[in-house]
Amino acid sequence: MTQIANDMIVEIHYTLRDDENNVIDSSVGDQPLVYLHGHQNIVPGLERELTGKAKGDKVQVRVEAADGYGERKGPGPQTISTEAFPPDVTLVPGMQFMAPMPDGSGHVPVWITGVDEASVTIDFDHPLAGQNLNFEVEIMRMRDAHENELTHGHAHGFEGDGGHHH
Ligand code: ZN
Secondary structure, eight states, X not given: OOBOOTTEEXXXXXXXXXXXXXXXXXXXXXXXXXXXXXXXXXXXXXXXXXXXXBTTOEEEEEEOXXXXXXXXXXXXXXXXXXXXXXXXXXXXXXXXEEEEOTTSSOEEEEEEEEEOSSEEEEESSOTTTTOOEEEEEEEEEEEEXXXXXXXXXXXXXXXXXXXOOO
């Protein structure tokens, strides 16, 4: 039986819970997640545990924060004026963008954690940083990746013919 290995497109259903058993995210009853295995498209601790699994397998995986979205390391939430954003952008909690470093040395990912009329709360850490992740995963199916999926480093949908649709 085919097993999950690097350079395969994998389709899974998953439910993600925190340590208090609250559901953080779930694909069940919605679209399954389709990803390219072995290219860091999912958190490292989960990717490692799915290697070698077969269609129909159901697995429970506990991922420590460091092996998930990392420990919190930023300065904590910051409040900035909504005027810092282009007026045509709709600001929504959970949104991610790249912010320029004050010293001009590049860009860092930033997440919006709160929005009110005049201000936006941002955080330099992923919303799930510092959290242990408890995954319940069902392996739906898998196939070898197409050449251009490997070039792009991501899946083009499970039924995709390898064409570029995004
Ligand atoms: Zn692509």
